[in-house]
Amino acid sequence: MNDVVPSVGFGTLAMLLVVMSVSVWLGTQAQKAVEKGGFIKGYFLGNRGLGAWALALTATVQSGGTFMGFPSLVYTHGWIVALWIASYMVVPITGFAVLGKRFAQLSRRTGAITVPDLFDSRFGDQRVGLVASIFIMAFMSFLMIAQFKAGAIVMKLAWPGTGVLALADDATADGIDRAYFLGLAIFSLTVVGYTLIGGFLASVWTDMFQSVLMAFGVAILFFMVVPLASQQGMDSPTLAAVAATGPGYAFGPGWSPEGTAPFLLLGTAISFFFVWPIGGIGSPASMVRVMACKDNATMRRSIVLLSVYNVLIYIPLIVICICGRALMPSVGSPDEIIPRLAIWSTREWTGGSLISGLILSAPFGAVMATVSTYLVVIASGVVRDIYQRFLRPRAHDAEIRRVSHVVMIVFGLIGVVANIHPVDFLQKLVVFSTTSTASTFVAPALMLAFWRRATAAGAIAGMLAGAATILALFSCAPLLENKRFFDPYALFGLDPIIWGLAVSAVVSVSVSLVTSPPPAALISRLFDDPRTEPHRPAPEAIH
Amino acid sequence: MLLETQLAFQYPLTMMSVDRSKPDHDEVRARGEKTLVRAAGREAALALSIWLVAMLYTVIYCYLNGYGRSVESLTFVWWFPDWVFWGIVLPWGICVLLSTVFALAVMGGESLGEEIDADPAASVRADGEVRHE
Numbered sequence: 001m002n003d004v005v006p007s008v009g010f011g012t013l014a015m016l017l018v019v020m021s022v023s024v025w026l027g028t029q030a031q032k033a034v035e036k037g038g039f040i041k042g043y044f045l046g047n048r049g050l051g052a053w054a055l056a057l058t059a060t061v062q063s064g065g066t067f068m069g070f071p072s073l074v075y076t077h078g079w080i081v082a083l084w085i086a087s088y089m090v091v092p093i094t095g096f097a098v099l100g101k102r103f104a105q106l107s108r109r110t111g112a113i114t115v116p117d118l119f120d121s122r123f124g125d126q127r128v129g130l131v132a133s134i135f136i137m138a139f140m141s142f143l144m145i146a147q148f149k150a151g152a153i154v155m156k157l158a159w160p161g162t163g164v165l166a167l168a169d170d171a172t173a174d175g176i177d178r179a180y181f182l183g184l185a186i187f188s189l190t191v192v193g194y195t196l197i198g199g200f201l202a203s204v205w206t207d208m209f210q211s212v213l214m215a216f217g218v219a220i221l222f223f224m225v226v227p228l229a230s231q232q233g234m235d236s237p238t239l240a241a242v243a244a245t246g247p248g249y250a251f252g253p254g255w256s257p258e259g260t261a262p263f264l265l266l267g268t269a270i271s272f273f274f275v276w277p278i279g280g281i282g283s284p285a286s287m288v289r290v291m292a293c294k295d296n297a298t299m300r301r302s303i304v305l306l307s308v309y310n311v312l313i314y315i316p317l318i319v320i321c322i323c324g325r326a327l328m329p330s331v332g333s334p335d336e337i338i339p340r341l342a343i344w345s346t347r348e349w350t351g352g353s354l355i356s357g358l359i360l361s362a363p364f365g366a367v368m369a370t371v372s373t374y375l376v377v378i379a380s381g382v383v384r385d386i387y388q389r390f391l392r393p394r395a396h397d398a399e400i401r402r403v404s405h406v407v408m409i410v411f412g413l414i415g416v417v418a419n420i421h422p423v424d425f426l427q428k429l430v431v432f433s434t435t436s437t438a439s440t441f442v443a444p445a446l447m448l449a450f451w452r453r454a455t456a457a458g459a460i461a462g463m464l465a466g467a468a469t470i471l472a473l474f475s476c477a478p479l480l481e482n483k484r485f486f487d488p489y490a491l492f493g494l495d496p497i498i499w500g501l502a503v504s505a506v507v508s509v510s511v512s513l514v515t516s517p518p519p520a521a522l523i524s525r526l527f528d529d530p531r532t533e534p535h536r537p538a539p540e541a542i543h
Numbered sequence: 544m545l546l547e548t549q550l551a552f553q554y555p556l557t558m559m560s561v562d563r564s565k566p567d568h569d570e571v572r573a574r575g576e577k578t579l580v581r582a583a584g585r586e587a588a589l590a591l592s593i594w595l596v597a598m599l600y601t602v603i604y605c606y607l608n609g610y611g612r613s614v615e616s617l618t619f620v621w622w623f624p625d626w627v628f629w630g631i632v633l634p635w636g637i638c639v640l641l642s643t644v645f646a647l648a649v650m651g652g653e654s655l656g657e658e659i660d661a662d663p664a665a666s667v668r669a670d671g672e673v674r675h676e
Contacts (some may be wrong), residue, residue, distance in 0.1 A: 048658065079627050083605050086631045088637040090594045093645060095590045097590035101583040101655070108658040126572050175595035226622070235619040250617055266606055275596040296652050303646035315632060315658055319622050450584050527580055 011353025013159060015361040019213070020190045023368055024393035026205040028423050030198025039397040040287030040388075041164065043199035045113050050204065050292045052301035056092075056210035056309065058289060058369075072334040074321035077263040078241065080254035082318050084264055087273040092306035094277040098291040100299050102449035106526060107291040114377075115284045115441075116385040118291070121447045123523045125387065125456035131463055135440050136284045137378055141411070142433040144374035148188060149422045151367045157184025157472040184419055187368070192346040192412035195372040196405050199294065200380075203372035215313065217359040221338070222316045224345040232498060237319075237326040246328035267493025272496050275435070282438035285373050288380075298324075338363075371415070379407045398462040431488070432474050439466035439500025441507045452523045454508070457515040462508025469503040470496050579653035586650055593645075597638055604630040 033049075041047055074081040076512035103118065110121035115136060120129030156179040194202050213440040241249050248255035254263035264272075278285055293299050326335045328344075331337055343361040346352030383404050388395055395403070444462045447454035473496035477489035488496045595617035609626035 003577065015571075079624055080609070082627050082631045083601070083609070086601050086605075086635065088592075089601075089631075089635040090597050090642075091592075093638070093642045094594050095592045097645065097650065098587045101579060101586065101650075101653075105579055105583070105655045108656045110658040230622070234622045237622065238617075238619070238624060239614075250614060251612050251626075252605065266602070269602050269606070270598070273594070273602065277594055296650075296655055300646040300650050300652070304643045307642040311635055311639050315635065322622070446587075450587065504613045 002221045004346065011351070011357035012360050013357070015354065015357030016155065016364055019210075019365050019368070020186075021203075021324050022209060023190065023206045023365070024197075024458060026209065026500050027194030027196075027198035027202040028458070029120075029212065030201035030205055033201055034199055035375055039401055040113055040384065042201075043401070044376065044384060045292045046160055046199075046201040046204060048108070048292050050289065050298065051294060051295050052258065052298045053304055054204050054208050055096075055289060055293050055298055055303035056305035058207035058373075067457045069335075071261075071317060071321045071324075074318050075325055075331070075334045075337040076251035077254035077256060078213075078245065078251075078325075079238070079318070079322065080252045080264045082315075083252065083269055084272050085314055087276045088314055091277050091280050094301045095280045095306070096290065096299050096303050097279050098450055099291070099445055101296065103212045103287055103290050103445075104296075104299065106449065107525060112291065113382045113540070114384050115291075116381065118287075119444070119448060119459065120385075120389075122526060123454070123456035123459055124519060128456045128459050129385055129389070131460050132441070132444075133381045134438075135463060135467060137381045139380050139433040139437045140284065140374045140381075141414070142429045144371055144378065145409075145415050145418045146430045147367050147371045147374070148184065148419045150373065151187035151191065151364065152180055152184035154364045155187050156180045159183075181420075184416060188416050190411055191368045192372045192375065192408055195375045196408045199404075200288075200324070200376050202293075203369060203376050204289070206365065206372055207369035210362060210369045211309070213358070213365050214362040215309065217318070217342075217362040218313055218316050220355065220359060221320050221341060221345070223293060225323050225327070225341050226318050228345070229326045237323040240326035241322055241329070249325070260282070265493060267490065268495065269496055271490075271495030274501065275438075275495060278442055278501065279434055279438040279497065281315055282442035283434075284437065284441065285377055287441075287445065288377060339521075351354060356420045357449055375411060378411055379404050407461065435488070435495070435497045435500065436470045438497055439470045439504055441466075442501055443505040452527055453512055453517055455512045455515045455518050458508045458510075458512030461511040462504045465468070465507035466500045466504030469500040473499060570649060578651065579655070582651040582653060586645075589645070589649065593638070595642060601630055601634055 013167045030046075032044070034220075036042065037047040070081070070085065073084065080417055100336075106112070106122060110118065112118035112121050114133075116133040119132045120126055120130075156177075159179055163319065194206065198205075229240075238250055245255045252269075253265050256263055283331045293302070320341065321337060324331075324341050328337070328340060331340060339356070339360050342356040343353075349355060349462040381398060387403055388400065392399070440463045443466065444459040447459060447462070473489045473491065474487075477483040480489060481487075485487075490496070491499055605626055609630060612626075618625045620632075623632055630657070
């Protein structure tokens with residue numbers, strides 16, 4: 001009944017400009033904070049000063065997808081998507097309580113600034129750090145490049161008169177045209193610019209800003225949309241949606257258009273309890289943020305804050321999108337459901353365009369924050385783990401600063417060039433990279449933190465085995481099931497992440513057990529009371 | 544004696560002014576760090592147990608009650624189909640409470656320790672010493 005295509009007003013563009021301006025301002029504020037301490041630790045780790053809000057709202061897996069891909073899934077498949085996302089109920093506790101405290105402690109005790117730094121120091125072997133660094137840079141580059149496309153498309157579609165309205169990062173919107181290129185240029189300049197200015201803190205603060213925007217957006221939408229859809233009772237949105245689709249909309253495995261595969265079979269449902277919580281543990285971007293947290297109390301408060309935040313974001317979003325199906329039963333592109341609801345429900349309000357702009361700026365902010373985060377992780381990998389470690393160990397702050405800026409600009413340019421002709425399977429690369437990251441790092445990271453017997457060879461073997469398993473399962477799907485390249489092969493109905501984690505764990509442990517134990521003194525330094533360790537002169541600091 | 548020699552070597556200024564009747568700041572910190580390793584292991588195990596229980600309950604409940612049903616059998620709790628409420632919304636709420644109790648009452652408040660400035664060019668010898676290249 002409300003399927004008229006809404007038009008995009010100037011309010012949306014105005015709000016995007018506000019978001020960009022605030023982000024640049026946050027970048028300049030971050031720069032001031034960075035200059036209070038040493039450059040490396042300030043620029044890549046925020047001087048280990050992250051507070052509870054910053055840690056909670058930025059350290060796990062909120063991203064552009066929260067406000068873009070996820071609503072589209074609910075609108076399309078119905079209530080079963082609640083089960084798909086249900087593991088977020090434990091993401092705060094697994095994200096911080098499994099590795100957080102030990103990573104924060106070990107990174108202080110070793111002076112590690114980056115994740116490869118920590119691997120290197122814990123295993124006493126630079127090859128572990130190098131392997132970790134290469135994998136992080138490879139996976140993060142895929143993730144970052146895909147986000148450039150999303151940012152450019154949001155910019156393009158926010159421009160009044162472009163005629164289409166889609167926020168999905170996989171939506172080509174029928175047009176890689178001048179507006180797209182303009183959007184790509186503006187987006188890239190903004191995000192690379194403020195990240196370059198403020199480094200890690202700039203990415204954290206903009207991430208926090210978009211999380212707050214997202215919370216406002218969900219709250220406004222909930223109170224505008226749900227009462228409209230529930231005028232005949234709280235069950236009426238679901239019944240109307242079922243009438244518009246089919247009975248599967250209210251049950252598992254979910255409603256799917258004819259000819260498409262069931263959405264969530266049992267094996268996939270189990271798999272997603274691994275993908276989100278365990279994937280969160282294994283994300284290098286998350287690891288580096290717990291390394292940057294201020295203290296233990298901060299981490300504890302973050303668990304509470306994130307638990308409350310997640311439940312207030314995801315449950316209402318599901319209800320909103322079910323109501324969206326009842327109010328707008330046949331939206332051509334499901335990715336448009338949130339912007340359509342936002343614009344439609346504020347159409348008669350004074351300043352409604354600005355309110356819908358506020359709602360729509362949330363995913364844009366999320367995309368910017370995601371790119372910024374990956375840019376910092378990649379730059380720290382190149383500068384700290386390769387340039388400073390292997391090429392110029394005695395480089396001074398000014399040189400490191402210059403190289404960091406050059407690396408960010410180069411990777412920003414790579415992001416732009418890769419998106420001049422964006423490939424169709426880029427979104428699949430994102431899934432592949434996320435799954436690979438978890439499979440590569442979770443088992444070695446757990447061993448790093450808790451197992452004294454773990455060896456450098458075990459950690460390297462675990463990383464290689466996890467990554468190789470994922471690569472094999474993603475590669476053989478086209479051969480065995482005639483799927484497209486980078487579609488995963490679900491062995492026994494389970495997502496590749498489960499096989500990757502299992503193989504990585506078995507190989508890490510086995511290789512550790514058959515290789516020589518790590519040096520007792522090294523392990524004692526990292527696991528035992530520092531007062532009982534043999535005297536060790538303080539390492540020379542670099543400034 | 545050995546320990547005291549080490550302490551004097553590592554913390555000479557502290558040793559000169561320390562009141563031996565009370566544990567000094569470094570000793571408290573050191574105990575905290577030692578406790579942290581054990582506590583972090585326990586907390587990680589507990590967190591993973593909560594994850595496992597949540598997964599088993601949610602997936603099994605939803606599979607048994609939310610798959611292959613007829614619309615006629617559907618009842619609602621607020622906006623939610625019955626299986627969504629009892630299988631997802633309720634355990635989600637319980638997890639929020641559990642996480643809060645875990646964070647505020649179970650997780651220890653140990654010191655994370657003091658930081659050293661690491662040299663990226665340094666590698667660690669077999670005896671645990673840091674070698675600068």
